[in-house]
């Protein structure tokens with residue numbers, strides 16, 4: 001049975017500031033994908049929770065959106081409601097920092113350095129939000145958010161407000177109970193991290209060095225989604241793609257970066273199907289050459305069928 005009943009559509013259309021057929025491409029770092037059937041941008045946790053509860057009760061499908069830096073949105077867009085979380089508050093209390101889900105990780109890295117806290121410099125490499133980072137244990141340069149996470153406030157539609165300890169979130173390399181386990185569909189409201197006291201100026205120097213290293217080795221300034229594939233145990237997806245001779249391979253306007261094999265770049269006008277074909281080609285060719293089956297890190301959302 002479809003969720004698209006008259007009363008559900010009336011409920012969606014009655015949500016304050018809701019927009020219909022709202023383009024999503026410009027809200028993703030890939031710059032690809034069709035519209036959201038219904039779209040809301042919200043910052044207040046209670047208001048977001050009320051909408052999610054309403055959607056759950058009515059079986060209206062919804063997608064939470066952060067900065068859109070790990071998503072491939074289908075060309076036909078996303079069914080139901082897309083709710084973009086834009087909360088940005090933060091609070092420093094000694095060595096703890098509590099950050100709202102919509103705050104960018106890069107911004108949080110600078111906030112920590114300004115407060116003379118160390119241990120979060122790596123987050124300068126993650127362009128997504130705190131909510132998106134918890135969702136799949138984002139990390140780089142060998143560090144991951146779970147290493148500094150103290151607790152996460154959240155909301156489980158149908159289950160109410162929650163405070164999760166990191167162990168309850170089943171965080172692991174680009175996975176969690178939110179992405180693949182019993183907490184699918186739950187909202188991250190805020191995350192509290194614990195860092196170490198240190199020299200903030202040194203932290204800023206480290207971040208500047210990491211950023212310039214990245215700019216040289218990855219196509220950061222292009223339209224992309226970061227790493228397309230997870231690194232298989234003991235190896236690197238970029239190395240495997242390169243070894244398969246696929247750097248520079250293309251489908252339409254989507255091309256595997258000649259700079260880094262684990263990046264697909266939208267040269268302008270690439271479709272989600274172009275990217276998907278390229279992903280499928282990489283998986284097949286890497287498997288043929290090495291026997292390793294690469295798993296996408298990018299999440300494909302929306303109407304693919």
Ligand SMILES: Cc1cc2nc3c(=O)[nH]c(=O)nc-3n(C[C@H](O)[C@H](O)[C@H](O)COP(=O)(O)OP(=O)(O)OC[C@H]3O[C@@H](n4cnc5c(N)ncnc54)[C@H](O)[C@@H]3O)c2cc1C
Pocket residue numbers: 029063064065066067068069070071085101102125126127128129130131132133134135136137138139140178186187188189220224225226227299
């Ligand atoms: C140039 C570039 C470099 C990158 N480098 C890295 C890197 O070094 N390491 C790394 O880990 N990632 C990296 N990424 C990927 C990306 O930044 C991370 O995966 C990030 O955590 C995604 O956050 P987001 O806010 O963009 O989430 P989105 O892409 O908007 O969403 C991703 C998923 O998170 C969910 N989500 C978002 N907010 C919430 C919330 N509040 N509650 C519950 N679920 C939520 C969404 O529903 C969706 O399923 C990179 C991306 C780019 C473009």
